[in-house]
Amino acid sequence: MTEFADIEWRGRPVRIEYECIAPERTSAPLLVFLHEGLGSVAMWKDFPQRLCDAGGFRGLVFSRPAYGRSSPRPEDERWGVDFMHRQAHEVLPAFFEAVGVEQGADAPWLVGHSDGGSISLLYASRFPERVAGLVLMAPHVFVEDVTIRGIEQAREAYLATDMPQRLSRYHDNVDSAFWGWNRIWLDPAFRAWNIESELPSVRCPVLAIQGVGDEYGTLAQIRAIASGAVRAKTVQLAELPECGHSPHRDQPETVIVTTFSFVQHWSSQ
Template sequence: MEGRIIDVNGKKIYIEYNKSFINKPTIVFLHDSLGCTQLWRDFPAKLAEATQCNVLAYDRLGYGKSFPMSTHERKNDYMESEADHLNDLLNELDIKEAILFGHSDGGTIALITASKYPEKVKGTICEAGHIFVEDITVKGVSDALKAYEKTDLPERLRKYHGDKVEMMVKAWTEIWLSDHFRNWNIEYLLKNIISPLLFIQGEADVYGTLAQVEKTISRVSGSAEKFIIPNVGYTPHKEIPDVVLNKTTEFVKNCTVNISVCL
């Protein structure tokens, strides 16, 4: 997919948008805390081909090929703000039917978007998302920060994010390791999710327990399915891509059937 920079309410955002299929929804990919469009690799293209759906991937402000953040400081509701920005992006591209696929922070943003803008979201795939803060999450972020300080991680991240790396890492780690973020919780929003949900989680995820999955699927108002994978960690779509591709293809096809029935 060819990429380009667009202006969304004053924010210069890099997107890759493949709009090949008429009257089909768009699968929107939302990357993780240190991710970007490029790090999804060929997974979006493969899912587009398998489902015959359009695909949009984008870099949030401060990530990948998008413009830098104005500050590393984040408020507790920064992911809620990202959901609002995603809605603005969908409006800018005139996308009225979206199926969201979010990983980690992207998964959380997908859940929030589905709850706040249910008229646009026809299905949500949440992979390793969080709805509250756990001790394991704080430890995972702390370990990642140590790796950033003591290994070649900065150099590897710079390949994808350029000179934005330091601010990006600071923005992520400072909020998640702060005392005031320990009370962050979006469970109250989940009842507003009325479209189908698939929650994917590796049992060996170092950033979250299965409580994230169980509490999420128990609180949404639409149909919800969990896909728990033994011996897999934080990034199932990279660790076992074929398994995740097959499962998400099945889910997306069911969503598109439901959309057709409603038309």
């Protein structure tokens, strides 16, 4: 059942939509799902439930501000190049405090897709003691030409097709979600965005999954994580053939089995 948490962010109250999965599994690892640039609780569909049921995990799925049923982005607010840093360093800690997510020995696993994967990395870099591990699907650590081309095409589709109507199934304010994401990624200043220098601060185990056919990024993204996260307990890469930008939709069974094995192994260490 969807619930709401209230936090203070950017000097104003913000309401965050979230959903808990199997909270009765009190001794099980907690997986927190961080969605993509146009995602939300609803956009994940049944993947979090399937993964948690397969592994006997608990789950926490939420919509970042401006997405899903969370508070929309004010019309005059334009996100800066540091928008993912602010989500990782400000929103996520406040949300965790609001919903009572434990730290230390009971720290959660972060399961992040695309922008959500980047935010997960930034959180683990800033707060290494608060994360049990990371499962990253198609994360970004720097900006590539293929990413910009894909986001330019998304803008064209949003303006010329029924894309807004289709996205409205997942967001109360679809313009808030789309333009907040699209405008900053296409801002010329964002081309310099790069978080490789922050990877050495990640200490937890990392599973990085990417489709060989990812239309928003190349395998250089997860390979950069493998070479940069030098202090992580381990970095395991899964490069999936016949898979695009959303491994959990294109190859859900492979992702579930790989994630379950990885989390189970490192949770027992």
